[in-house]
Amino acid sequence: MSVCAKYSDDSGSGGGDFIAGFLLGGAIFGTLAYVFAPQIRRSLLNEDEHGFRKARRPIYYEEGLGLEETRQTLNAKIKQLNNAIDNVASRLRGGGKVAEPAEADSEFEASV
Incomplete structure (x- = not known):
């Protein structure tokens, strides 16, 4: 062949x-x-x-973080969220004083 x-x-x-x-x-x-x-x-x-x-998985569930650090991170996020809710509520009521958040987190603001 x-x-x-x-x-x-x-x-x-x-x-x-x-x-x-x-x-x-x-x-x-x-x-x-x-x-x-x-x-x-x-x-x-x-x-x-x-x-x-x-x-x-959210950022606060990184591998290197311990349980206490994760809890602190979540508490900080909850505090920021509560401040934002208080600001909106005071604006809706017509209050003149608007509290500024103590710590600005760019990741949180970008997601809102």
Whole structure:
């Protein structure tokens, strides 16, 4: 059994081969993209099989933090939230004095 290649000097045959290769490659890679695109999308966007994003762990649950440090961080966030609620309540009542928060946390303000 042997394979023999023949060179042809026909100038019109190259275009047909290109079109055939283009269509065959498009069909093969289009099918592969259709089959594997959902799995790739889920892994890149961190989604589950229903298209919902998986919950991320908040910053205060980092691996190096102990239970006491986590509690202190959460208490600080609760204090900031209570100050914000008090400010809004005083504005709604028409009070002239608005208390400024003692400590500004850019992460908290960005999420509100």
